[in-house]
Amino acid sequence: MSANHEELTVGESLRRAGISRRGFIKFCTATASVMALPPWMGAAMAEQLRHAPRPSVLYLSFQECTGCFESLTRSFAPTIESLIFNVISLDYDDTLMAAAGDAAETALATAMKDNFGKYVLVIDGSVPTGAGGAYCTAGGRSAVDILREAAQGAAAIVCVGTCSSFGGIPFADPNPTGAWPVTALVEDKPIINVSGCPPIPEVITGTLLQFVSTGQVPDLDEHRRPKAFFGNTIHDRCYRRPFYDEGKFAKSFDDEGARNGWCLYELGCKGPTTHNACATIKWNGGTSFPIESGHGCLGCSEPGFWDKGSFYAAQSSAEWGKAGTPSPRRALELGGAAVAAGAVLGVASAGVSRLRQHRSEQDAADHNQKEG
Amino acid sequence: MNLLDFARGPALKVAIAVFCLGVTWRIAAFALLRIRFDLNRPRASVFKFLAGGLLTVGSRSWPHREFIGRTAAGEALGYSYHLGLFALVLLFTPHILFLGSLFGVTWPGLPSSLITVISALTLTLFLAVLFRRVTNPVMRMLSNFDDYFSWFITMLVMVTGIAATAHFGAPYETLLGVHILSVDALLIWFPFGKLMHAFYIFPSRALNGALLARKGATS
Numbered sequence: 001m002s003a004n005h006e007e008l009t010v011g012e013s014l015r016r017a018g019i020s021r022r023g024f025i026k027f028c029t030a031t032a033s034v035m036a037l038p039p040w041m042g043a044a045m046a047e048q049l050r051h052a053p054r055p056s057v058l059y060l061s062f063q064e065c066t067g068c069f070e071s072l073t074r075s076f077a078p079t080i081e082s083l084i085f086n087v088i089s090l091d092y093d094d095t096l097m098a099a100a101g102d103a104a105e106t107a108l109a110t111a112m113k114d115n116f117g118k119y120v121l122v123i124d125g126s127v128p129t130g131a132g133g134a135y136c137t138a139g140g141r142s143a144v145d146i147l148r149e150a151a152q153g154a155a156a157i158v159c160v161g162t163c164s165s166f167g168g169i170p171f172a173d174p175n176p177t178g179a180w181p182v183t184a185l186v187e188d189k190p191i192i193n194v195s196g197c198p199p200i201p202e203v204i205t206g207t208l209l210q211f212v213s214t215g216q217v218p219d220l221d222e223h224r225r226p227k228a229f230f231g232n233t234i235h236d237r238c239y240r241r242p243f244y245d246e247g248k249f250a251k252s253f254d255d256e257g258a259r260n261g262w263c264l265y266e267l268g269c270k271g272p273t274t275h276n277a278c279a280t281i282k283w284n285g286g287t288s289f290p291i292e293s294g295h296g297c298l299g300c301s302e303p304g305f306w307d308k309g310s311f312y313a314a315q316s317s318a319e320w321g322k323a324g325t326p327s328p329r330r331a332l333e334l335g336g337a338a339v340a341a342g343a344v345l346g347v348a349s350a351g352v353s354r355l356r357q358h359r360s361e362q363d364a365a366d367h368n369q370k371e372g
Numbered sequence: 373m374n375l376l377d378f379a380r381g382p383a384l385k386v387a388i389a390v391f392c393l394g395v396t397w398r399i400a401a402f403a404l405l406r407i408r409f410d411l412n413r414p415r416a417s418v419f420k421f422l423a424g425g426l427l428t429v430g431s432r433s434w435p436h437r438e439f440i441g442r443t444a445a446g447e448a449l450g451y452s453y454h455l456g457l458f459a460l461v462l463l464f465t466p467h468i469l470f471l472g473s474l475f476g477v478t479w480p481g482l483p484s485s486l487i488t489v490i491s492a493l494t495l496t497l498f499l500a501v502l503f504r505r506v507t508n509p510v511m512r513m514l515s516n517f518d519d520y521f522s523w524f525i526t527m528l529v530m531v532t533g534i535a536a537t538a539h540f541g542a543p544y545e546t547l548l549g550v551h552i553l554s555v556d557a558l559l560i561w562f563p564f565g566k567l568m569h570a571f572y573i574f575p576s577r578a579l580n581g582a583l584l585a586r587k588g589a590t591s
Contacts, residue, residue, distance in 0.1 A: 233544055247465055247483030266469060273376065273545040308377075314469040315548075331474060334385060338392035345393070346400020354406050 010087055011050030024050070030077050031209055045213040049087065055212045056111055056119040059093035060150060062143040063136045063170045063179055064125025068161035068198040069095050075201035076285040083205050088212060091119070094138070105139040112153050120211060121154035123147065123182050126163040126170045130178030147185060156190040156211060157182060160204055162300055165193035166223070172306035183224065190217045193224045195276075197300035202281050203229045223303060225275065234271035234297045237279035240264065258294065268312035269296030276301040375549035379556060387556035394563025399571060415588030424590070428581020429574050449501055456494030460487065460530070484537065491534045498527055518566045525561055528554045 011024075028049065029042030061069070073080050084090040091111035092104070099107055111119065125143075128135035133142025151157060159182050162168040170179035183191055194207050207226050210218050218226040235241060243249070243263040250257035250264055263269070271279075274297050278289040291297060296312075299305045373381070416424065435443045461467055465481035472478035482490075502523055505511045532551035535541055542550075562568065584590070 235544065236539065245484045247481060247486070249465060266465070273548070275543075303374075313473065315466070331385060331388065334389050335392045338389040339396045342393040342396025343400050345397040347404060349397065349401035350404030353401070354404075357406060 009050065010052055010054055021046075021050075027078060027082070028213075031206060045209075049213045052212070054087065054089040055155075056091050056115040057088045057122060057208070057212075058091055058108065058111055058119055058150060058154075059095075059122040059124065060146060061094055062123065062125035062147070062164070063128050063177065064161065064163050066095060066124075068124050068163075068196075068204075069093075071196075071198035071201045072160070072204050073201075074284065075205045077202055078205050078209060080201075080205070083208070087209060088120075091115075101139075108150075112150060116153035118155050119153065120208065121150050121157045122160055122208070123157060123164040124160045126167050126179035126181060127185055128170065128177035128179045129185075130176070135177040135179075144185065147182065151186045151189055154189055156192060156217060157186060158204075158207060158211070159183075159191060159193045159195075161199055162195045162197045162305065165195040165225075166303040166305075168197060169306050172304075191224055192217060192220065192226060195223070195225060195230075195301040195303075197298075197305070199301070200229070200277055200281050200283060203277055221275065225301075229277045229281075230275040230301065232275065232277075232280075234274045234276055234279050234291070235269075238271055238291060239279070240291060253294065264291060264294075264296040266314050267296050268310060268314055270299030270302075270305075270308075270311075270315065271297040272315055274299040274302055374545070376545045376552070379549040379552035383553060383556045387559040391559040391562055394560075395568070395571060398563055398568060402572075410583075410586065412587070414586050416585050421582055421586050424585020425578035425582030427590075428584070429577045432577050432581075446504065449497060449504065453494050453497035453501060456490050456497060457526075459490050460494060460533070463487070488534070488537065491530065491537075495527075495530055495534070498523070498530065521561070522565045522567050525554070525558045526567070529558050 011021075025043060025046045028046035032042040032045055059069075075083070078087070084096075090096070092108045094104060097104060097107070125136075127143045127147055129144050133144045136143040138146060159165040163170060163179075164182050167175075167179055167181045167184075170177055171181065183193070192207060192211070194204050196203070203226075206229070207218065210226070210228075218228060221227050221230055223230075235244070238244075240261060240263045243261070244265055248257060248260075248262040249266040250260075250262045251266060252258065253267065258264075265272070269291065271291065278297070279291070282289045282292070298311050299308065302308075414421065435447050459482065462471075463482045464487045465484070468478050468481050481487075505515055505519065505523075529551070532547065532554045536544065536547035536551045539547070541547070558567070562570075
């Protein structure tokens with residue numbers, strides 16, 4: 001936690017740490033490639049960062065499980081230590097900082113005051129508003145009050161994880177704490193959602209680095225996620241995609257198909273509707289990702305993923321759930337009721353038709369009688 | 373609620389309810405219509421009467437020898453795209469999974485690549501069917517809005533389905549949402565348009581054949 005970050009540029013900080021200019025450019029190029037930016041962006045990023053003062057970053061944790069922060073600490077490119085020691089000035093993070101109590105709260109207030117309008121606010125966790133915000137408090141203040149105050153002086157807000165981005169598990173039905181994502185509570189600041197449960201560490205650090213190096217909010221999709229990381233679906237980039245195209249699907253987690261690495265679509269994989277970089281950047285320094293480990297994608301980086309039915313129901317049947325469970329039974333009951341209503345209408349229509357036919361015949365008979 | 377959730381959630385439920393209600397309504401209404409009592413003495417036994425009905429279902433499903441030169445191509449076209457449609461609806465794995473989630477029964481599907489080929493062939497046949505309808509003077513005179521709209525909505529389902537499978541032009545969930553919405557529209561239209569022939573065609577042939585058999589005629 002730096003106190004003198006305003007005086008120190010990133011370049012100076014790196015020089016003192018013994019990192020050469022060449023090494024720094026290589027680092028920036030690697031980061032740019034992870035973010036799928038054009039090759040020239042690496043050098044431009046390095047140049048910009050070298051002369052820029054290390055920006056103040058405040059990391060606030062609300063209704064969350066710290067999984068997102070655990071993920072962040074496992075970033076390989078850039079590593080969390082290179083990020084916080086060389087590129088940013090992490091002025092508040094209640095998980096990492098040694099200070100506690102009044103000292104920590106004073107650090108937060110000082111950082112907000114000294115960097116008003118310039119700091120990057122990172123939010124981890126949803127914001128509960130039920131019971132006057134009593135479900136999540138720090139220093140005697142509710143999360144919603146802290147968020148609103150901190151947001152006022154933020155240059156941008158980066159929501160780390162699905163909870164702060166879309167509400168996540170706390171927001172899921174029945175949402176007992178009245179939880180909301182940040183976008184529902186803050187409207188006048190640039191907000192970048194880095195969703196995932198947790199997000200990929202390189203996606204968190206890459207997004208932060210891109211913002212601090214360019215000062216620009218990256219291109220975002222309709223859910224305010226950086227397109228560089230969330231532009232494709234898992235399915236688009238999945239190494240098992242050829243099996244989907246061939247119609248080869250694993251039917252259970254231990255059958256021949258599963259052992260052959262066939263597509264997990266039938267086992268509920270949400271890859272086709274999930275936008276994330278798991279299939280390309282992967283996890284643990286590019287080791288693997290859930291589908292590579294034999295389990296379907298849960299769709300954790302999408303809004304409302306917790307309320308979208310079983311993780312093990314195939315995409316095409318997700319709305320109904322498994323046959324025999326209450327949801328499809330209700331659909332069949334609805335169909336049955338419609339059939340009964342249709343039968344009643346059909347009997348009534350036929351009755352009316354027969355009545356008209358009878359009247360018409362009677363009229364014809366009467367007419368014939370008169371004629372006769 | 374996004375487009376996909378809406379399409380396969382409330383919209384699909386409403387569509388299925390309208391489909392079930394409409395189909396039952398029309399079948400019941402026709403089945404219960406009074407058939408004029410035939411005062412003539414039957415020319416055939418009850419057995420021949422019933423057999424005549426069944427035989428007509430078969431005989432009218434095949435071009436008559438006398439007209440084969442004029443009707444064979446049209447019938448081949450009709451059979452081909454119907455078979456294509458059956459394959460697409462019943463043998464594509466995501467469709468099987470959807471039906472399985474509703475009824476609890478699944479069966480093996482065809483490879484996606486084969487389904488793509490069948491889709492392309494069926495689509496071509498569908499265009500040929502439309503071409504024939506608008507270029508043949510008799511067909512054109514017989515056609516009305518119902519024919520063209522039924523063709524359009526079936527075509528729409530196929531085109532959106534192909535786009536969703538090929539991830540063509542928009543994100544997968546948007547394409548899938550649009551595809552399922554087009555299916556919803558088809559289900560709603562089905563009972564009230566000529567698509568209802570799926571339920572009427574064989575009973576009507578059987579009834580015609582049986583009534584003719586009663587009069588001693590063959591069909």
